[in-house]
Amino acid sequence: MPLASYALGMMDASVYAPEVFARGLPLTPQSSVVGVVPTGSIADAAAPLLVLQGIGLSFGGVVALADIELSVRPGEIRAIIGPNGAGKSSLINVISGVYRPDRGHVLLDGIRYDQVPTQRLAHLGVARTFQNLALFKGLSVLDNVASGLAYKVRSNFAGQVLGIGRSPGEQRDSLSRADHILEFLDLTAVRDRLAGTLPYGLQKRVELARALVAEPRLLLLDEPMAGMTASEKSEMASFVRAARDRFATTVVLIEHDVGVVMGLSDRIAVLDYGRKIADATPDEVRNDQRVIDAYLGVASDNEDGAGI
Amino acid sequence: MAVITSDLTSAAPVLPKWIAPVLLLAFAYGVVPLIGSSYLFEAILLPFLALGLAGVGLNILTGYAGQVSLGSAAFMATGAFAAYNFNLRVEGLPLIGSIVLAGIVASAIGIVFGLPSLRLKGFYLAVSTLAAQFFVQWALTKFSWFSNDSASGVIDAPRLSIGGVALDGAVGRYLFALTIVSILTFLAHRLVTSQTGRNFIAIRDNETAARIIGIPVLKTKLLAFAISSFIIGVAGVIWAFAYLRTVEPDGFDLDRSFQILFIIIIGGLASIRGAFFGAALIVVFPLGLSRLGGFLLGDVFDSGVLDMSQRIVLGALIILFLILEPDGLVALWDRVRRRLLLAWQST
Incomplete structure (x- = not known):
């Protein structure tokens, strides 16, 4: 039966080995320059696009998130990192309304939600990708990307069947916008393939395309580079940066590969055991003793990143 | 669950996609009425068309929208009895009007019994659609008003005509x-x-990703139930009015629902053509089996044995299809056609 239903719980279970994020983390603290202004940082004056206030979430007795505060400014690329089980995916799921937080609330562009209304997210200008691929396997790449605009469709099924009213125009519009995004992300070659038949790295990119096609104000990326090769990762990082620059999208991303994150993000929040232990620029995070401690157990097993 | 691909990227001289259906229709309208025997129409083509259409309806719900339903026969019965009553009780309503209204009634019933789909999935939803199956059959038997108080619950089809032309x-x-x-x-x-x-x-x-990108999931599911039930309801009208001519509620039992489900599984889920492939197999297969059995075993192969052997062979076929060709006859057909095309090109 064609019922590919992803159990919600599965989203949180990471399948990627912890050594992945040991790479790129400097083990010898570099000479720290306090107060470095990172390149690409946005002026503090802008009102934050996304604010989390006192978010708490637990599953049974397990505390997934405790008292998380976060503030993301428009146009920022904000990474959330942390060891396995630190609550990163839970946080994304709270922001996108998949999980309902036990405490605290989320503010999107100043509007406060106790629970983010999932079905309204697209209208609010929020798009996301999933840690485990969540493409529609039975649709072509183009249709997958065009479905990112489905929330805007105003024509009803009768108009679409008969090809009357606003439906032909909408159809043309969404397909041409999808084509533009495919071109932007260098996916035109696989335009008509079924999404389920693509290699993993490309599927991840198609998912990014589907999220980007609506030109969201806030883009949530749940491990966009997990399971990719090094070259695919740097390609994806440049696509994320290009998307931010072109659509002025604010990006919140979760990533295991600290090396990629350091180069990509404007600011980094570090979670450990459901708590935020740091929230600063890449350079500051790199030298934060608590962050190093959180990762140390993993890093010391794998001194120079061998075996990755 | 992969879907039928039309992955014909070979360098073949690609014909426009509409050619095949148009030729088929021309043949069906122009040639078949001239050469067909009454046996062909009565025993093969009419049930094939009715079941094929029902398969199309169920495929929209189950193959495309992924909502499993075991209530198809109930929607067929709803369509048949609604059309009968509209035709009987509304003066001056043309037959086409009765059929459209019957489809709308079936789709209303479909929406009601599709409501559980908003909370239930897969197997649990399938079981809840059984409620439609049992309720509709019970209501049609219990309230004789539906069959115009006929003692046996049997309804007779009216004369068929479209736009004054008697058929x-x-x-x-x-x-x-x-x-x-x-x-x-x-x-x-x-x-x-x-x-x-x-x-x-x-x-x-x-479903989660669909909800997050802003597809109205609940509305779309109910729409799938409505459209699917409309089509299955009209298929029920054809079944009752064109094929059998006299039907009773018992003719639309759970076996019929399963038959339609088998049609789309064997034919190919999420494929319009698949419904007709499956219907052809389901209709022709018992006839072929009875001929073959009669030929091989003679008098031993009576109707009881036929019925039994049908179930066994059909069951085995379904298991084989699910294992070997989960995309159904359509995938098989496409593969064979591509092979032939390649073989033809290389010569």
């Missing part, structure tokens, strides 16, 4: 059925390639 006899009824089936199949094809059809597939493949 009597096997050929007339065949043309009547063929016309309705062609129109609805064409509309169904348009639907599954539209944005709504893509929303159906999105919900089937990943």
Whole structure:
């Protein structure tokens, strides 16, 4: 039966080995320059696009998130990192309304939600990708990307069947916008393939395309580079940066590969055991003793990143 | 669950996609009425058309939108009895009007019994659609008003006519059925390639992602139930009015629902053509089996043995298909056609 239903719980279970994020983390603290202004940082004056206030979430007795505060400014690329089980995916799921937080609330562009209304997210200008691929396997790449605009469709099924009213125009519009995004992300070659038949790295990119096609104000990326090769990762990082620059999208991303994150993000929040232990620029995070401690157990097993 | 691919990227001289259906229709309208025997119409083509259309309806719900239903026969019964009553009780309503209204009634019933789909999935939803199956059959038997107080609960079909042209006899009824089936199949094809059809597939493949990108999941599911039930209801009208001519509620039992489900599994889920492939197999297969059995075993092969052997062979076929060709006859057909095309090109 064609019922590919992803159990919600599965989203949180990471399948990627912890050594992945040991790479790129400097083990010898570099000479720290306090107060470095990172390149690409946005002026503090802008009102934050996304604010989390006192978010708490637990599953049974397990505390997934405790008292998380976060503030993301428009146009920022904000990474959330942390060891396995630190609550990163839970946080994304709270922001996108998949999980309902036990405490605290989320503010999107100043509007406060106790629970983010999932079905309204697209209208609010929020798009996301999933840690485990969540493409529609039975649709072509183009249709997958065009479905990112489905929330805007105003024509009803009768108009679409008969090809009357606003439906032909909408159809043309969404397909041409999808084509533009495919071109932007260098996916035109696989335009008509079924999404389920693509290699993993490309599927991840198609998912990014589907999220980007609506030109969201806030883009949530749940491990966009997990399971990719090094070259695919740097390609994806440049696509994320290009998307931010072109659509002025604010990006919140979760990533295991600290090396990629350091180069990509404007600011980094570090979670450990459901708590935020740091929230600063890449350079500051790199030298934060608590962050190093959180990762140390993993890093010391794998001194120079061998075996990755 | 992969879907039928039309992955014909070979360098073959690609014919426009509409050629095959148009030729087929021309043959069905132009040639078949001239050469067909009354046996062909009565025993093969009419049930094939009715079940094929029902398969198209169920495929929209189950194959495309991913909502499993075991209530198809109930929607067929609803359509048949509603059309009968509209035709009987509304003065001056043309037959086509009765049929459309019957489809609308079936789709209303479909929406009601589709409500559980908003909370239930897969197996649990399938079981809840059984409620439709049992309720509709019970209501049609219990309240004799539906069958115009006929003692046995049997209804007789009215004379068929479209726009004043009477369609009597096997050929007339065949043309009547063929016309309705062609129109609805064409509309169904348009639907599954539209944005709504893509929303159906999105919900089937990943409901969470569909909700997050802003597809109205609840509305779309109910729409799938409504459209599917409309088509199945009209298929029920064809079954009752064109094929059997006299029907009773017992003719639309759970076996019929399973038969339609088997049609789309064997034919190919999420494929409009698949419904007709499956229907052809389901209709022709028992006839072939009885001929073969009679030929091989003679008198030992009576109707009891036939019935039993049908179930066994059909069951085995379904298991084989699920294991070897989960995409159904359509995938098999496409593969064979591609092989032939390649072989033809290389010569």
